[in-house]
Amino acid sequence: MWNRIRALVWKEFLQLRRDKLTLVMILFIPLFQITIYGFLNNDVKHLHTIVLDESRSQESRDFVQAMSATQYFDVQGEVSSEAQIRDLIDKGKAEVAIWFPPDYARELRGGGTAQALVIVDASNATVAGTAMSVAFGVGQTRSTQIMFDRMGYGQATKPKTPIDLRIRPWYNPNLRTPNFIIPGLVAIIVSMTCVMFAAASIVKEKERGTLDQVMVTPVRPLELFLGKVIPIIGMAYAQMTVLLVLARVAFNVPIAGSILLLYASAFLFIVAMLGVGVRISTVAQSQAQASQMSFMMFLPMVFLSDYIFPIHGMPWPFQVISELIPVTHFIRIMRAIVMRGVGLEVIWIHAAKLLLFIAFIWTIAVKGMKRAAA
Amino acid sequence: MSAPLLEARGLVCRFGPKEAVKGLDLTLNAGDLVGLIGPDGAGKSTTFRMLVGLQRPTSGTIVRTLPDEQVAYVPQVFALAPDLTVMENMKLQAGLYGMKGAEARIHELLSRVDLDRFKDRMSGALSGGMKQKLALCVALLPSPRLLLLDEPTTGVDPVSRREFWALLHQIHDDGVAILFSSPYMDEAEYAFRILFMYDGHLLATGTPESFREAMPGVVLRVLTRKRRKVMANIEALNPLDLFGEGEQIRARFTPQDPAPLLDRIRALEGVEHVELSEATLEDTFLHALKEQDHATEATSQISGDVKSPAPAPPSDSHGGPRHG
Numbered sequence: 001m002w003n004r005i006r007a008l009v010w011k012e013f014l015q016l017r018r019d020k021l022t023l024v025m026i027l028f029i030p031l032f033q034i035t036i037y038g039f040l041n042n043d044v045k046h047l048h049t050i051v052l053d054e055s056r057s058q059e060s061r062d063f064v065q066a067m068s069a070t071q072y073f074d075v076q077g078e079v080s081s082e083a084q085i086r087d088l089i090d091k092g093k094a095e096v097a098i099w100f101p102p103d104y105a106r107e108l109r110g111g112g113t114a115q116a117l118v119i120v121d122a123s124n125a126t127v128a129g130t131a132m133s134v135a136f137g138v139g140q141t142r143s144t145q146i147m148f149d150r151m152g153y154g155q156a157t158k159p160k161t162p163i164d165l166r167i168r169p170w171y172n173p174n175l176r177t178p179n180f181i182i183p184g185l186v187a188i189i190v191s192m193t194c195v196m197f198a199a200a201s202i203v204k205e206k207e208r209g210t211l212d213q214v215m216v217t218p219v220r221p222l223e224l225f226l227g228k229v230i231p232i233i234g235m236a237y238a239q240m241t242v243l244l245v246l247a248r249v250a251f252n253v254p255i256a257g258s259i260l261l262l263y264a265s266a267f268l269f270i271v272a273m274l275g276v277g278v279r280i281s282t283v284a285q286s287q288a289q290a291s292q293m294s295f296m297m298f299l300p301m302v303f304l305s306d307y308i309f310p311i312h313g314m315p316w317p318f319q320v321i322s323e324l325i326p327v328t329h330f331i332r333i334m335r336a337i338v339m340r341g342v343g344l345e346v347i348w349i350h351a352a353k354l355l356l357f358i359a360f361i362w363t364i365a366v367k368g369m370k371r372a373a374a
Numbered sequence: 375m376s377a378p379l380l381e382a383r384g385l386v387c388r389f390g391p392k393e394a395v396k397g398l399d400l401t402l403n404a405g406d407l408v409g410l411i412g413p414d415g416a417g418k419s420t421t422f423r424m425l426v427g428l429q430r431p432t433s434g435t436i437v438r439t440l441p442d443e444q445v446a447y448v449p450q451v452f453a454l455a456p457d458l459t460v461m462e463n464m465k466l467q468a469g470l471y472g473m474k475g476a477e478a479r480i481h482e483l484l485s486r487v488d489l490d491r492f493k494d495r496m497s498g499a500l501s502g503g504m505k506q507k508l509a510l511c512v513a514l515l516p517s518p519r520l521l522l523l524d525e526p527t528t529g530v531d532p533v534s535r536r537e538f539w540a541l542l543h544q545i546h547d548d549g550v551a552i553l554f555s556s557p558y559m560d561e562a563e564y565a566f567r568i569l570f571m572y573d574g575h576l577l578a579t580g581t582p583e584s585f586r587e588a589m590p591g592v593v594l595r596v597l598t599r600k601r602r603k604v605m606a607n608i609e610a611l612n613p614l615d616l617f618g619e620g621e622q623i624r625a626r627f628t629p630q631d632p633a634p635l636l637d638r639i640r641a642l643e644g645v646e647h648v649e650l651s652e653a654t655l656e657d658t659f660l661h662a663l664k665e666q667d668h669a670t671e672a673t674s675q676i677s678g679d680v681k682s683p684a685p686a687p688p689s690d691s692h693g694g695p696r697h698g
Contacts (some may be wrong), residue, residue: 008467015457213453213512216426217470218442 004219008227012201016231030189030239031246036267037181037250044130049073049096057105063116064098066142072099072134074325085119088316096131111150124183170254173338179254180191181332182247184307187327188298189243190266191273192235193296197232198277199290221369222322230273236270237263256341262334269330275361276326282368301327326357377439378403379520379551383434385434394420397434397573402520403554405547409565410555411659417574419450420556422524425553440520443471447511450524450555452505456498457643460489460508462623463497471516487541503534507541514545514557521545523554527561539564559656570659578662582655589615589653589661591628594636595623600644607642611635619663624657 002228011239016022027309053060067073069282079085088094105115122128126245148158172179205211214224240263247253276297284290303309304318305327311319323330328348336342336350344351378655380402387395395417402408406575410418423429424449425436438445454463464484484490490501497508507528513521523542525533542564546552554565563582570577579589584631591614597605598621605623609616611622613625632650640648 003472004470007466009453009468011462012459015455018457152459169377208456209449209451210455211453212423212428212447212449215428216445216447217467218472219470304418310549 001220001223004217004223005226005230008214008224010060010232010234012227016235019278021093025192028191030243033185033189034182034246034251036176036324037185038247042126045071046074047072047095047127047131048087048093048100049075050094051075051078052082052085052097053078055100055103055104055106057100059077059105059108059114060100060116060246060288061098063100063138063142067135067367068097070134070138072131077220089119089121092121095124096125098136099302107266108146112294115285128149157194168323176253178247179339180335181308182243182251182253183338184305184331185306186240186243186247187334188271188302188307190240191237191301191327191330192294192298193236194232194273195280196291196294197235198229198274199294201228201232201276201291203284203287206281207238209317223312225278229277229278232277233267233270237266240266253338255338257337258343261343261347262337265333265337265354266331268358269326269333269349272326272354274360275358275365279361279368281373282365301325305331306327307331323353324357328356329353376404379440380408380445380638381436381437384426385421385424385436386432387424387429388418388432395431395573397423400425400569400576402417402551403552404519404549405549406553406562407566408553408569409544409562409567410553410569410571410614411557411559411562411565411655412555412571412577413557415483415573416557416571418571419524420558421571422447422522422553422555426522428547436592441590443516444519445522446516446518446520447510448506448513448524448526452497452509452527454505454509454512456495456574458485458590459494459496460500460673461493461506463512473516476512476515480511480514483514487511490500501534502530506530506534506538510541510545511649514550519550519561521550521552523552525555525557526612527556535561559654559659568655570662572659572663574665577666578658585655585658586653589658590628591626591653592632592650593653593657594625594627594639595649595651596625596645597647598623598637598644599646602646604642608639612639615661615664617660624660626653626657627659666678 023192051064053064064075070077076094079088079097081155082099085094085097085099089097097119099119101115101117104114104116116139118130118132120128120135127180132239146162152157169175199255202211205214220229242264250256277294280290280297282292284293300321301307304314304322305325306322307327311322311328314322332351336347378401380400382398382400385395385398385400386393398417400421412418423490423513424431426445440627451547455466461480461484464480465476468480468593470569473479481490485508486492487698489504489511491508491611492504500508510523512588513523530589539561540545542552542554554561556562561583562570567579568585569579578585594608595618596604596608601621603621605616608623608625611625611627613627615626616623618624627635627641636648639645
């Protein structure tokens with residue numbers, strides 16, 4: 001049995017070695033993606049900021065100074081009218097504008113309530129959200145400071161704030177995007193490899209008629225199947241290894257948990273995704289159809305798997321779909337092991353869900369294969 | 375007599391409403407060289423696929439007394455990996471059959487078909503004839519006792535075809551039983567036993583000699599564009615058979631001297647060309663086809679059902695020809 005499987009695996013590797021385009025895809029797509037995502041920075045800092053200061057006072061300058069000190073706002077210059085604000089934001093030259101009315105300093109000095117306006121370009125929701133919350137924080141801090149001054153407290157007698165809120169971002173203290181994105185990227189790339197190659201390699205043989213030649217030899221269906229999937233499993237593990245090494249070496253992503261557990265759980269994920277690929281191969285009549293169907297699978301994988309967009313904010317039907325997608329669970333496993341360094345006591349539930357998916361997808365894949373062979 | 379290598383009884387294969395094979399009986403014995411001859415769509419490839427287990431019959435039985443390893447199959451289309459070299463395809467086959475130390479056998483086979491010097495060439499880059507030789511070598515590698523070849527010479531040039539048939543006879547002389555299929559009537563001559571297949575069933579079976587003996591006399595091939603009128607006129611000359619299709623009419627006679635007959639037919643209105651020869655296997659096939667049509671018509675008239683199926687196919691036998 002193993003001699004026959006070895007012959008089939010040898011054949012697959014020979015064919016792969018000669019398929020330059022596929023080799024480029026296997027090697028370069030992961031490298032390309034990890035490079036992009038590795039350097040990608042989701043931190044919203046250094047927002048282009050303009051100031052309309054009709055107050056022309058020390059107080060307004062202090063506020064601008066406080067905003068700049070956060071590093072979220074880079075003041076590009078001053079403007080002299082609301083029309084100019086609109087023009088610069090329209091043209092995308094500014095993302096934030098701070099507007100002090102003429103009576104800003106007078107109100108502060110007189111003990112009243114001074115108004116200041118922060119205008120944010122909300123066409124990018126991520127940028128707007130961060131800018132608004134940071135600006136609000138700066139405003140609150142300045143207000144508290146001014147209130148204490150009005151109440152006559154000096155630096156030494158200043159009362160303590162009732163709540164001392166401290167925030168500790170665990171597992172990714174610097175909030176680095178690569179730490180968060182790369183474990184998900186590994187899951188996405190491995191799933192692409194498994195689904196596309198399993199589907200394409202079987203459909204290619206069907207199209208060429210070369211499967212018949214093998215089927216009439218003593219090779220059993222299970223051996224034929226193993227001969228097809230073992231090289232793909234090898235490729236998937238190779239890609240995963242390259243990505244994790246790059247993540248660690250080039251992008252300084254720490255791997256906190258057990259590598260062994262990571263690779264063991266990856267096996268479940270690979271088997272699950274191979275099932276999807278094999279199922280596609282039983283339906284698709286051509287390689288073009290197989291790649292179209294594979295591509296259709298990737299959209300929900302990317303958007304509904306917690307990879308980029310948090311799933312908890314989505315409507316419940318999407319949350320249900322997300323739970324049914326194996327990528328979701330492998331991304332959770334990856335993040336749990338890579339970032340949080342936890343073990344089986346945490347990931348077992350996701351491993352169990354992957355096993356359920358494997359049972360489901362392989363049942364229908366084998367049915368499809370039997371129907372196709374009948 | 376030893377048990378047949380392969381015996382199929384009542385093979386039926388349906389694809390949805392279409393019945394590709396309609397109750398076929400077939401026996402293959404050691405030493406056989408059998409040609410399954412019929413036009414495209416006759417059901418030959420489906421029959422082969424059922425015989426080698428690639429297609430499950432809708433009904434019927436196939437009994438093979440040989441182990442799987444001793445039955446080799448060469449499909450109609452080139453089914454070896456085009457992106458592997460000649461040698462790699464051979465080695466793959468050796469691996470699939472668990473053959474150790476197969477190098478000597480591989481070189482022997484490749485040398486025999488003059489492919490040894492192309493052993494490092496990609497299989498997809500071989501000519502049609504060379505591809506067929508390679509497919510044959512791959513099939514012969516595990517030393518089968520039964521070789522099934524589905525249209526082995528389709529798309530192969532005439533010179534390579536001749537070489538291929540010579541090679542096949544050598545293989546047969548080595549003790550390998552062979553069943554091949556072909557849409558070409560002239561290739562039926564290469565078989566020791568012929569099975570004419572049409573529309574999913576066997577029309578006639580026999581040896582080339584028995585077919586010729588069953589159609590004594592001469593056959594006149596008449597070319598005309600006034601088919602109906604010329605046919606009526608020839609019919610008046612009382613031929614033994616009158617058949618054919620399209621612009622060609624075939625009439626069989628047993629005259630003492632064919633020259634006057636030839637002159638009479640040439641003189642008929644609408645006759646453009648006349649040729650005379652002994653009955654060929656193609657004549658036998660067309661004659662069998664006509665006989666079947668008559669039988670079908672008769673069955674339809676009796677049952678009143680114009681869509682009634684063709685009469686039960688004749689079973690494959692080793693005796694003289696049997697026309698359906």
